[in-house]
Amino acid sequence: MWMWVRTLDVHSMYAYNWRHVWPNGVRRGFQDTNTCCGYLSPLDSPVQGSHSCLNKDVYGCMVFVQTYAQGYLSYVYTWLFVFVVVDVVALLGVLVVLVVRNDEE
Numbered sequence: 402m403w404m405w406v407r408t409l410d411v412h413s414m415y416a417y418n419w420r421h422v423w424p425n426g427v428r429r430g431f432q433d434t435n436t437c438c439g440y441l442s443p444l445d446s447p448v449q450g451s452h453s454c455l456n457k458d459v460y461g462c463m464v465f466v467q468t469y470a471q472g473y474l475s476y477v478y479t480w481l482f483v484f485v486v487v488d489v490v491a492l493l494g495v496l497v498v499l500v501v502r503n504d505e506e
Contacts, residue, residue, distance in 0.1 A: 411474075415466050420446045428462075431469075437462035 419428060419440040431450040432438055437456040439445040441461040447454050 411470065412467065413468060415463070416440055416465045419462075419466065429463055435462060435465040437465055440466070 425448050428446075429451050432451040432453045436453050436456070436459060438451065438456075438459045439447040439461045442462055443454060443459060443461070445461060468473055482493055
């Protein structure tokens with residue numbers, strides 16, 4: 402539940418995390434891997450020393466950060482849903498065993 406509530410306003414969290422939380426290594430990794438610079442634009446908290454920021458015709462990394470995070474959250478939610486389904490099936494199995502045991506007594 403906590404994770405779901407935190408992801409309701411996830412887009413503003415990305416911008417805040419880019420500017421204030423994530424270390425330069427993470428931001429540089431996004432910039433160098435995706436050939437982007439800064440978050441919204443090359444003027445928005447770029448990492449100095451990144452090879453991507455040397456090019457004048459680059460955009461911000463916002464789309465790449467959102468795409469990566471959306472894929473990650475989709476993966477996490479899928480596994481959480483699978484675990485919930487397994488728990489419900491196990492609970493139903495236990496209930497069936499208890500009902501059958503009580504009927505035999």
